Amino acid sequence: MNKVWKLSILVIGLLAVVGLQVFAASPIKITFNTLFHEADAQAMQKIIDNFNATHTDVQVELTQGGWTQYYAQMKLAVMAGNAPQLGICHANKLVEMADYLTPLDNSPVGNILQMAGFNPDDYVSANWKAGELNGHHYLIPLDTHGWGLWYNKDIFKAAGLDPNNPPQNLADFINACDKIKVAGYYAFHPAEDAAPRKLRRAWYVFYWQMGGQLFDKNYTHATFNNPKGLLALQFLVDIFHDFGWNKPGSNGYDQFAAGKLGMLVAGNWYYGTAVSSGVNWGYAPMPNFFGIPYTWGNSHQLAIPLQPKGTPKAVYLAAAEVIKYISEHSHIWTMYGGHITAYKSEATNPELLASDYWTKSGKWLNEMAQKGLVHFPINNPHGSELEQAIQAQIQLAVNGQITPQEALNKAEADCNKILQGK
């Protein structure tokens, strides 16, 4: 008996040694699919390249750029049992995606959060909380991104305005727009370009600033068809009609890059274009139009999609290691991608603080994020359908084809049908 025991221990030991060596010889491969593109994709590539160069036990294969069907593809891949080990999930998509993601605190191999040593205090708390659902934790925050005010300093000078003092309240804002209009420019574009989803976001911003709520807490019905919602939409419509600050259907990005637009509401991703356009621009937080200076925004978060049964623990831990590395080097993400890191210590990285991006625009977006003024979109399994129902009507109202009241009536009816009809 004793002999058998000794022998088996020897064999197991040998196997372990051989196993370890095989393990060490072929690194764990982590595939990481993102929906990033342009500057974002390059920033993530930089981080992952650094990771691969400094690690021998884990190697990451990064695929980026496919943003059109990203979530549908992730769901299909999970169902087919060939999901990537690492993916991106917007904070407001968690409700819809949770069934397809590994709960990090309750994975098949145990509590990954604990094993990999994630500390919630390292992250901006609002972003960290966005990764929780039904008592489980699914996401590790990467950033906060959102809209701010880009303005043309030369146009400000031509209109007799102070180019270092962009308007931050409604009265100043109206005054500035009227002066810019008189000077012969488009005064203002509230929503990047003419895409319906962006017009909808602009309306959200005005409505949120009045303290409005889009739906009740349990998403039983729409709660936006009220005087506040109407006033917000009227304001959005007037920008393109009565005020004459711009024209419906126009592309604010391009107007601004051409030096024809005084003020543009656009996301941090506009930085690269703004720099290369040659326009003498400035950046300011979203003005306080109606009470609370909310802006529209969202948060990219990292997730481990649901893995096939029997995926070894080492793979989960390797994926967690990559997430941790990305967090700890996310100042690169902010510097080159423009999104504000959610990892607190990285937001004070000296290299980042000295960078052009930070001093010219990033720090203000960071300020908005710190103050909790970056308002995330609705978080519902029917989110996409609800938002499309809303934006179709908003667009018609902005075009002047229906009145704001008609738009809200129709949007409310459509949303209620979606929420109650299923």
Add this chain to the structure above:
Amino acid sequence: MKGAWRVIKRALPYLVMYGIAFLWVIPVLWMADTAFKPRSEIFTIPPTWILSHFTLFNIKRLFTQWPFLRWLLNSLIVATSVTLGSLIVSTPAAFSFSRLRWRGRDALFMILLVFMLLPWQINVIPLFFTMNKFRFLNTYQGVALPMIAMPIGVFLLRQFFINIPKELEDAARIDGCSSFGVLTRVIIPISKPVFAAFGVYMFNFAWNEFFWSMICLQKKTMATMPVGLSMLQGAHEIDYGLILAGAFMASLPSLVIFFFLRRQIIRGFTLAGSGSKG
């Protein structure tokens, strides 16, 4: 007076032809023009046409930051195999549907007809799982097979075969040809025009196919040109310089080929009557 009228009458065809061609080429010119413009010149009001600062910046970005040549190669492989594959399987099928009699033939053909018009959106999700079973996701065969299986080729070739006079076939039969002989010695030799026309269509279809390719090819290195070009086009705003440089470079090879083989292609397309004339 009369002389002036004659001049006009002679010039009119030129005016019309070049006028229309000019209208048609404007979008293309703008595309080529933008591909070589620095960003600061792309957005100007009024738009400028003559670029004052020629730059290869966009083309350079295309080749250094993206696997553009790989996309070109992928597209070439997929489009070629779809074209050849569908010619190879559609020809005998069209022959069978037009010249051989068997039970259920016409009913099956009607079903094929209906399937011709269906958009990808109806079958793409089940197709994804089928391909996953075969382990064909992210492979050339995975993208190509569903396109080869499209009934359009069978329909078009059958339409042509049906017009080939029966006497030709009978003559061959009398000479001792089997059906295979009829197909290879009679039908195929006089069907070159329709093969050319259909081949060009199929090649172009595969070259431009986006929806299924996007679902099937999730790896950047496997992407075909349309999928690759869509990666160049961001979600937030359009990087006109980069994407039009890509479009310009992607269409250049086919344009050169078309320009030089124009006559052959058109001669090859001649469908009407050549069958009846033998």
Add this chain to the structure above:
Amino acid sequence: MGRRIGEFLYRHHGLEGVLYALPFVSLWAVFLAWPVGYGIYISLFKWNPMLGSKFVGLANYAELFHSLRFWNAVANTFKFAGMTIPLIIGVGFVFALMVWGWGRTHRGAGIIQSVLFFPYLLTVSIVAIVWKWLFDRDFGLVQQGINAIFPSAPMLLNSTVWALPVIAIATAWWLSGYRMVVLQAGLEEIPRDLFEAAAIDGAKGHHQFFHIILPLIKPSLLFALVLTIISAFRTFGQVLMMTEGGPGRSTEVLALYMYWVGFDYFDVGKAAAAGVVLLFMILALTLAGVKLLGLRSELQ
């Protein structure tokens, strides 16, 4: 040996026919018919393999029939087909006549033909981007031109009336070059002496067109028509990238609607149901077309 197989097959004619069709039909069955059939099966479910699909019978269909948005998409699909098919064939035909009629006697027809064909070589996303730009309010050449003539004209791509026609025109620009080549090939095949004889008989131009040209290029025309109908019903990319179905829902065609429902809302059962409805509409249309166009004789 080979001869024996041949004889065997000749005697069993039916088997032989099946044999020739088999390679294609089996590919078709696995990669097209089976997925579509499975799609029809899915259309009876609230499909969710992760949590278990729920059989709902015809509920998805009932939802569609009560949905104004669905019928709007159906109407837009037919409207778009009605605009784009004549436009593509018409433009292609005119170009073919032009290049054919003047090509021999006038210089530069080759270059012109290449220019007219070129758009066909572009992928749909490029076509959409270029045309969206042409109709941009501030930078669009065409939009600026229109506004110079009619200062009060709306931005066409942002108009519920004009957006769909503009997309149809862009599609014609993209696709008519190939139809031109197909039709021109048909024209080249008409013997020139037919026209000379007609000219001696004193036939007018339009007479030649209706009595010589049209009947003789019918095969080419049919070829072009079938391809054009197919692309009209499958239209998707141009609309997604030029208007996203807007303004409002005025350009939302069925393929786009199915895309939103299937890929954005991930209501795969309902999207499949929409596909099945489309399938039956196409079936009815095909049967009607077979009767109307007198294809019956060609089908037998």
